[in-house]
Amino acid sequence: MSSGIGKAKIRIPRSIQAGDTVEVKALIRHPMETGLRKNKKTKEKIPAHYIDEVTVEFRNETVLVADWGAAVAKDPFFSFFLQVDGPGVLKITWKDNKGEVYSKTTEVTVK
Amino acid sequence: MKTRRSNVLLQGVLGLAALAFVASPAMALDLKGYDANKDPGLYKYSENFRGMAEFPPSDGMLEDGKALFNKDRSGQSCATCHGEDGEKLVGASTHYPKYDEKLGKPKLIQHQINSCLTERMGQEALKWEKGEQVMLTTYVKALSNGMPLSIQTDGPMAKFIELGKKAYDERIGHFDIACKHCHNTAAGTNIRAEYMSAPDNTGYANLEAVVAKLPANPERERRLAAGAAIGSGSVDHWPIYRTKWGKLATMQRRLRTCNKNVRAVVHDYGSDYYVNLEAYLGSISNGMEMNVPGFRP
Amino acid sequence: MSNVMDKPVSRRGLFSTVGRLGVTAALAGGVMSPTGVAVASGHEEKLNKSVERYMGAGEVTYEKVTIDAPIIAENGRVVPVKVTVDHPMTDDDFIESVGIFVDKNPIPFAARFRLKPGQAGKAVVATRLKIGKSSNLRAIARTNNGKLLGGLREIKVTIGGCGG
Amino acid sequence: MDRLHKAIPLALAAALLAACGNNASQDKKQKAETKPVAAKTEPVDVAVLGIAKPLTDKPGDPVNGRKLATSKKKGNCLACHDLPDVHFAGNAGPSLIESMQNNDRSVGWIRQKIVDPKVDNPDTVMFTFHSNEGKKMIRPDKVGTRVLDAQEVEDVIAYLLTLREKK
Numbered sequence: 108m109s110s111g112i113g114k115a116k117i118r119i120p121r122s123i124q125a126g127d128t129v130e131v132k133a134l135i136r137h138p139m140e141t142g143l144r145k146n147k148k149t150k151e152k153i154p155a156h157y158i159d160e161v162t163v164e165f166r167n168e169t170v171l172v173a174d175w176g177a178a179v180a181k182d183p184f185f186s187f188f189l190q191v192d193g194p195g196v197l198k199i200t201w202k203d204n205k206g207e208v209y210s211k212t213t214e215v216t217v218k
Numbered sequence: 219m220k221t222r223r224s225n226v227l228l229q230g231v232l233g234l235a236a237l238a239f240v241a242s243p244a245m246a247l248d249l250k251g252y253d254a255n256k257d258p259g260l261y262k263y264s265e266n267f268r269g270m271a272e273f274p275p276s277d278g279m280l281e282d283g284k285a286l287f288n289k290d291r292s293g294q295s296c297a298t299c300h301g302e303d304g305e306k307l308v309g310a311s312t313h314y315p316k317y318d319e320k321l322g323k324p325k326l327i328q329h330q331i332n333s334c335l336t337e338r339m340g341q342e343a344l345k346w347e348k349g350e351q352v353m354l355t356t357y358v359k360a361l362s363n364g365m366p367l368s369i370q371t372d373g374p375m376a377k378f379i380e381l382g383k384k385a386y387d388e389r390i391g392h393f394d395i396a397c398k399h400c401h402n403t404a405a406g407t408n409i410r411a412e413y414m415s416a417p418d419n420t421g422y423a424n425l426e427a428v429v430a431k432l433p434a435n436p437e438r439e440r441r442l443a444a445g446a447a448i449g450s451g452s453v454d455h456w457p458i459y460r461t462k463w464g465k466l467a468t469m470q471r472r473l474r475t476c477n478k479n480v481r482a483v484v485h486d487y488g489s490d491y492y493v494n495l496e497a498y499l500g501s502i503s504n505g506m507e508m509n510v511p512g513f514r515p
Numbered sequence: 516m517s518n519v520m521d522k523p524v525s526r527r528g529l530f531s532t533v534g535r536l537g538v539t540a541a542l543a544g545g546v547m548s549p550t551g552v553a554v555a556s557g558h559e560e561k562l563n564k565s566v567e568r569y570m571g572a573g574e575v576t577y578e579k580v581t582i583d584a585p586i587i588a589e590n591g592r593v594v595p596v597k598v599t600v601d602h603p604m605t606d607d608d609f610i611e612s613v614g615i616f617v618d619k620n621p622i623p624f625a626a627r628f629r630l631k632p633g634q635a636g637k638a639v640v641a642t643r644l645k646i647g648k649s650s651n652l653r654a655i656a657r658t659n660n661g662k663l664l665g666g667l668r669e670i671k672v673t674i675g676g677c678g679g
Numbered sequence: 680m681d682r683l684h685k686a687i688p689l690a691l692a693a694a695l696l697a698a699c700g701n702n703a704s705q706d707k708k709q710k711a712e713t714k715p716v717a718a719k720t721e722p723v724d725v726a727v728l729g730i731a732k733p734l735t736d737k738p739g740d741p742v743n744g745r746k747l748a749t750s751k752k753k754g755n756c757l758a759c760h761d762l763p764d765v766h767f768a769g770n771a772g773p774s775l776i777e778s779m780q781n782n783d784r785s786v787g788w789i790r791q792k793i794v795d796p797k798v799d800n801p802d803t804v805m806f807t808f809h810s811n812e813g814k815k816m817i818r819p820d821k822v823g824t825r826v827l828d829a830q831e832v833e834d835v836i837a838y839l840l841t842l843r844e845k846k
Contacts, residue, residue, distance in 0.1 A: 141621075141622075169631070171628060171631065171634075171635060173629070173640075174569070174626065174629070176622055178617055178646075179625060179644060180592060180643040180644055180645050181592070181593070181645075183642065183643065184595075186642075187628065187630075187635065187639070187640050188635060188639050189636055190633055190634055190635070190636040
């Protein structure tokens with residue numbers, strides 16, 4: 108079922124003060140096919156289809172780039188720490204090996 | 219196409235996203251997603267697995283269910299009868315499987331959705347256990363999250379619950395084993411890596427009473443060591459997202475898979491056999507809060 | 516490998532290019548080759564090459580890198596893994612990347628996170644991996660000075676069910 | 680369920696151990712295990728003996744027995760019972776290492792347990808591996824087959840008896 112592919116969720120803590128280092132968690136819906144599995148019925152290989160690159164931008168600056176292999180689990184999750192010096196837009200972009208690009212943004216507000 | 223509710227949907231999506239950490243007061247419907255902290259079945263898994271349950275892969279899938287609920291189907295949507303985002307259905311799923319007068323037997327949410335589609339809306343029935351049916355069923359169930367499961371056990375339902383219990387207790391298949399053997403007698407132990415859950419509502423509170431009832435023998439010692447047979451419910455947290463399956467699945471899939479594994483005849487989805495079984499399982503989970511979609515390995 | 520190497524992530528050569536495989540037999544004093552195995556069988560060679568490709572050449576000192584993962588994973592299809600590197604993230608002393616490798620997976624490379632000092636806050640990353648069978652899980656962190664730190668953790672993957 | 684084995688005299692256990700070749704070294708053990716496992720000297724006590732007579736004339740093969748016991752498609756004993764040198768055995772049933780070392784059940788009793796454990800305990804969690812009597816709703820592809828055929832039952836018994844030797 109490929110519907111919903113690329114839908115993403117980002118979680119950041121509820122209340123952030125300028126200067127805080129906070130954990131950002133993100134989830135995206137994606138099959139993360141390794142290319143090593145076979146279709147049980149047709150015996151044909153299921154083509155590889157996985158996210159191979161994730162870019163995180165905050166306040167228009169790239170803060171993290173991740174390279175993924177097919178070993179990252181289906182409906183992949185990742186988290187990292189972000190130093191929040193001020194409010195701004197957090198944007199995560201996922202690119203898969205077929206060239207599809209998905210992204211999700213969230214507004215980071217500070218108190 | 220004028221009934222399309224994309225604006226409502228968008229609000230809903232944003233609201234749900236906000237729900238992750240901040241409850242949104244502007245939402246018409248206070249839809250609660252799965253809450254790992256209220257899931258009494260998670261204790262048996264590793265701390266790491268429980269950590270995943272805080273942000274499970276199914277997070278966000280209720281939005282898909284909501285979109286399907288509000289989806290335009292030849293000028294109508296589920297919302298046409300059941301209110302915006304299904305607000306009139308809050309609490310309804312706590313009674314499923316539910317007795318249907320016309321059919322003279324209990325039905326699942328899936329049956330109800332299909333009869334709405336075919337009889338009232340002139341649509342095709344949804345295919346069993348395919349994405350659309352599972353998502354919609356999950357959404358309708360989740361509308362009752364936080365409310366106690368309350369499946370009717372008397373009146374016309376008594377007979378069917380009894381049939382479900384009979385199916386639960388009866389040895390079947392090439393392996394010649396009944397549900398009750400793995401899930402009651404051996405509850406709390408492992409069949410290889412699979413933890414045998416006790417699908418009832420005894421919960422933590424009754425742990426000591428449950429253990430005290432076990433005969434004093436090595437079996438009891440083993441089960442004490444394994445965490446004993448703490449009933450952690452069943453129908454209350456189904457459909458679930460199972461990492462092994464990598465998608466949402468209904469209790470119907472679980473029952474069929476169990477049957478297949480003990481090398482028994484596998485009946486059709488939604489067949490009387492499985493509806494009765496699901497009704498019985500639901501009846502022994504009565505009182506537990508709905509918490510859909512659950513999360514399991 | 517992906518073409519993001521030239522993206523302006525780094526203030527100063529954050530993503531250094533990788534060199535030749537530095538496999539040595541230096542097993543003493545906590546210093547090891549990437550896999551800790553000098554003479555490689557087919558699969559270990561694959562692992563060594565993978566580590567070299569993503570983390571650069573050099574010996575890995577197995578210290579300061581902690582892997583938080585289940586000792587026994589309930590299901591190898593989704594195994595939560597968190598890597599913590601006990602190292603500053605200041606402008607002139609930071610972790611530039613953290614790689615995660617599963618020794619016995621057909622393709623050992625799982626993920627690499629390239630961090631940026633300051634903005635990245637702490638050298639802590641988490642993800643969820645597919646682990647085919649019980650295996651060592653290896654997290655390797657590269658400092659901006661090209662030093663490789665490592666952490667090792669055995670993950671047992673359970674086998675399910677009553678048959679059928 | 681432990682009532683039966685406690686009733687078995689120790690002498691019987693000794694006789695059984697002797698019959699199975701309780702040798703110290705691994706090599707000798709392997710050879711000894713290929714002997715027939717049914718001890719003709721067992722006392723006549725049907726309740727304890729279960730199915731005293733082997734199901735086949737061919738002696739059980741413990742090497743194949745181990746394969747069957749650990750194969751998911753066959754005996755899959757380790758789904759519920761701990762066995763030596765396996766990963767993630769289940770614990771729904773008692774450890775077969777402990778059971779085989781610490782009890783003095785007859786070979787007939789073990790055979791009965793595998794053929795149809797319901798005879799010993801009607802509410803057992805154990806599968807019925809050989810008898811097909813009274814089975815309901817068998818999956819169509821398995822109709823007319825047995826989980827373990829007669830020789831396979833003997834092979835598994837031969838393997839289990841090797842566990843009686845304390846390591």
